[in-house]
Amino acid sequence: MEPILLLAHTEADGTLAKPALEALGAALSLGGELNVGLVGAEVQPAANQISGAGAKRILGVAGEAFSQPRYATDAAAAEAICRAAGAGIVLAPSTSRWSRALPGVAYRLGGRVDTHSTGLELRNGAPAVTRWFYRQRMEAVLSREQRPWVVLLDPGCFAAWSGPAGTATVENVPVEAPPTRTTVTGVQAPKADEQTIRPDAKLLFVAGAGWTKKQADGAIHGREAETLILGFLRTTKSSLGGSKSLVDASGEGEAVLGFMTHLNQIGQTGSTPRHRKGLSTCCHGEEPHVVGWRFVNERRAINLDPNCGWARGKADVVYVADAFEVMRHVNQLLGA
């Protein structure tokens, strides 16, 4: 097995987040020599965190210029580390930061890149990467002869490495920060208790456009819909998904669910989450939406329409019922 370079960027506190530890676990599963490259404002805490992983070398690019996600600085740092390590196989977590910078780095190095890899194994002594195509409809296993081969590994697909922290030696790779046009002036993030996307949750709760449609009494009950959905999410700590119709309506400023954004959209043009169970409410279950449920194996739906898409073999259980009534009752049972 040829040497592997694991590339990771640190978080604000200088440590590595779960996607990086998952990529480290994946790299170790291949066996062979492992080197690690770290980028961030400071990298020593991350190096100490993974000191027990058995990396031969830990290379670092640290400094204020490398603290923020930005193509120019991230690509310069990653390129310098790849050249210093001389690795043929470069593995990295599919974070938004690396997904933006590493394809360009592969190009600069004359190599190749594969993104959104969901599996990694050794075949005939060489890495083989699993990847889905056409929005999770086709799966392929690829290997490549070109080097360096940069592979971005999707979060949630590999067991995260864990081990005791220690003290590691970091080889500093000198990089002159390139001129930048992007200045990060701050971070706008929802308050922790308003965070609705929880990739590690057991249950995915999906809201469809029905929540914002006229109900049997001829009126729209947007406020009650918000209260019911948020009450359920807060007590169960489920993750929130939305149908395209609903997130589009939210984006167009209609008086709908205030906490629903395009990031919540599940489906062909949305995301493909990996929760164990899913509950779809007021959502018709159209094919382009259900494509996003590819990896959700236990599915239930609540819909007024007995002929909705879910009832046509797409869910294990369909409650033909009013979702307002059902969720009111469920929340009562949960004490929400």
Ligand SMILES: Cc1cc2nc3c(=O)[nH]c(=O)nc-3n(C[C@H](O)[C@H](O)[C@H](O)COP(=O)(O)OP(=O)(O)OC[C@H]3O[C@@H](n4cnc5c(N)ncnc54)[C@H](O)[C@@H]3O)c2cc1C
């Ligand atoms: C190229 C392409 C890509 C697309 N990509 C996506 C995608 O990524 N994700 C996606 O979601 N869609 C996608 N779509 C759109 C998709 O085809 C549907 O239009 C969309 O999913 C419908 O959303 P919906 O089910 O929430 O709304 P609707 O179709 O309006 O359904 C609302 C449902 O709510 C039910 N309902 C109403 N009131 C209640 C109540 N009180 N209790 C219970 N049920 C109730 C109704 O019976 C109805 O079934 C795509 C379409 C195309 C053409």
